[in-house]
Amino acid sequence: QSALTQPASVSGSPGQSITVSCTGTSSDIGRYNFVSWYQQHPGRVPKLMIYDVTHRPSGVSNRFSGSKSGNTASLTISGLQAEDEADYYCSSYTSSSTLVFGGGTKLTVL
């Protein structure tokens, strides 16, 4: 159950687009379309932003989108806003019937 691999940090200016990658294996991301993304602001609980690779829960801005290619999933945030500055975590279902998270990516809005 090795953690998924995310970049430690990404940054962008307001209005720009950024992409956070999440790399797993053929036993998790590569096998199942059960990838989720969570946003966590400091001192707050995580919030679901994307599920099943591409789906947005009700109430989540359409500036957030997800995709997958092979063993790598991606979260793209377009029209970057100051309020998007947070930590982002990916997760995936695995062939062991468990969940695995990525190490998290800190997004800085310059």
Added chain:
Amino acid sequence: EVQLVESGGGLVKPGGSLRLSCAASGFSFSTYSMNWVRQAPGKGLEWVSSISGPNIYIYYADSVKGRFTISRDNAQNSLYLQMNSLRAEDTAVYYCVTRGGWELLDWGQGTLVTVSS
């Protein structure tokens, strides 16, 4: 409104035990899979365990298998985590979380477990 309130955290010595509880309200508890997710201070999220609505399917992370036991009481709308043989690396905030398919939906505020001598 979904409410998840964890309790039972605290300071415990290495090798000790602790039982966490989660009181759920505002949704049909028995129909949802429930999970425990932890976050060590300043670190990332780690999934700990999952239990299906009817108590049939139970899964654990390798890091806690054999030491932790998840359970639920659907009549009392409560989720539990029995933690034995605690180690320093189990120190974390433990969150009670509802699950849809394999996405984590609603999170409690968490309860802090500190394992230290």
